[in-house]
Amino acid sequence: MARIVIVGGGVIGCAVAERLSRDRRHQVLLLERDTLGAHASGAAAGLLAPYSEIGSVEFELASRSLAAFPELVERIERSGISVEYRAQETITPALTAEEEQRLQRGPGRWLDAGTALAEEPALSPTVRGASLVMEAQVAPLRLVRALAWTAVAQGAEIREGTPVGWMTVRAGCVQAVQIGEGQVKADVVVLAAGPWSPSLASPLGVPLDVRPIRGQLVTLRPSRPVLRRMLTWRGSYLVPKPDGTVVAGSTEEEVGFDPRPTAEGVAGLLQFAARAVPALGAAGVERVWAALRPATPDLRPVIGPAPGLPNLLLATGHNRNGVLLAPVTAELISERLP
Ligand SMILES: Cc1cc2nc3c(=O)[nH]c(=O)nc-3n(C[C@H](O)[C@H](O)[C@H](O)COP(=O)(O)OP(=O)(O)OC[C@H]3O[C@@H](n4cnc5c(N)ncnc54)[C@H](O)[C@@H]3O)c2cc1C
Structure with missing residues (x-):
């Protein structure tokens, strides 16, 4: 052996x-x-x-x-x-005309603005539409x-x-x-x-x-469920978890082996979350953390x-x-x- x-x-x-x-x-x-x-x-x-x-x-x-x-x-x-595995849809909203065109050409099912807001009522009312794909999540x-x-x-x-x-x-x-x-x-x-x-x-x-790339995350606890699906937008994401929290991520920073979250990183994530889903602006901040991804050139x-x-x-x-x-x-x- x-x-x-x-x-x-x-x-x-x-x-x-x-x-x-x-x-x-x-x-x-x-x-x-x-x-x-x-x-x-x-x-x-x-x-x-x-x-x-x-x-x-x-x-x-x-x-x-x-x-x-x-x-x-x-x-x-x-x-x-x-392991809390769930096959689940991901929604990607379009907030600009360019994003709308790009998403309509992509692999997802395109929803116009009215349908997107009917599916996910907490989304920002400024969305021009959204794309849906079937993906999954795990703990x-x-x-x-x-x-x-x-x-x-x-x-x-x-x-x-x-x-x-x-x-x-x-x-x-x-x-x-x-x-x-x-x-x-x-x-x-x-x-x-x-x-x-x-x-x-x-x-x-x-x-x-292989270099360390720091990523920061924030866990939010809204007073009621705000998202049925995972949401991605311009490299950031919101992941609704089975315990009712929503994880907002993530930054990409080349700062060596420093695994600490920063005020700027957290502020950017909170801003993104509240822009995509305004009700998250009132959510409690439950946890802030960061870790290092192993990345090649x-x-x-x-x-x-x-x-x-x-x-x-x-x-x-x-x-x-x-x-x-x-x-x-x-x-x-x-x-x-x-
Ligand atoms: C904020 C953030 C969010 C992410 N979100 C996602 C996501 O949603 N989906 C996804 O697919 N990926 C995600 N990733 C990426 C994913 O976490 C990493 O790609 C993955 O965890 C890398 O796993 P690993 O086992 O290679 O490395 P690590 O998790 O870093 O594990 C390496 C282990 O090696 C050990 N080690 C190091 N040196 C030694 C030694 N000399 N002897 C013995 N042990 C040693 C360390 O202690 C460590 O436990 C995310 C990453 C970050 C930072």
Whole structure:
């Protein structure tokens, strides 16, 4: 049995652990520096949105991943953890003539202004119409935990509070990873350490250009439900959650590894929310937070063997869509194993 060591317990590492432990052909060990889902994976808004994210994600890969969710969810919810997956429409309003023309040419069902306001009465009355597509949402931290729980039930071992310091290489292959108590031998290492992945790859001479891009979010609690659907507009979004809150996101900022929300970021999100759905101006602010997305220069994920090190598999750089792309990433990694 090959020993597979996964570095990083975000949604990507946990999805890989679940997939690789499923057929019980490998011995799977996942090492997480902090706690599972402690960073972007636990912070994400939970949109599974290949159409709304066109331009920031490869559509084929994204729609394949979205299609894998119902079966995956059914299996991992046997853990007893509900991941709050819902297939749901996304509405994208047009506020300008240019947006109206662009959306009418897009993949969605076009609604004129009257129909859009009849469907979503809380939308700004200034909308010129809106487009609808069927997408989905999930609760990201619950997803991470259900994937991890399932992986463990399938025989994987998960260690939290276990930072990997470095990897050792001999004869063109990774041999072991270094953790506090010593070395852990590995036949294959999957590097899924999010924006921290380059700090482990670079010392091995592996070029991996993944940068942290900060995203901020605000959770609002309106006094009554205001949106039936998810809403996207100019890269921002509103996601109504099952507990009655609405998550407004998100900024994109290159500020190194600083994960703190800022007054300016939060103010911009509140302004966007109240502009799209005026009733949200009166909603309570329940939570403000931020995390770091792992992004590559071309915004595509890096999935597969590292150049020159065939048993080091890279699984990172998912930027705005790591939750959506987790199932397909796990599948692509499993196809690389003997
Ligand atoms: C504000 C915001 C909103 C988002 N919304 C969405 C959304 O709606 N839909 C969507 O699909 N995506 C969304 N994303 C993107 C998504 O969250 C990320 O693409 C995804 O979480 C990346 O997962 P990951 O496992 O690669 O990285 P991470 O979640 O960063 O996990 C990497 C893990 O590796 C661990 N680690 C790092 N170094 C080491 C080491 N040396 N040893 C051991 N462990 C280590 C870290 O502690 C961390 O837990 C959002 C992101 C942000 C910031």
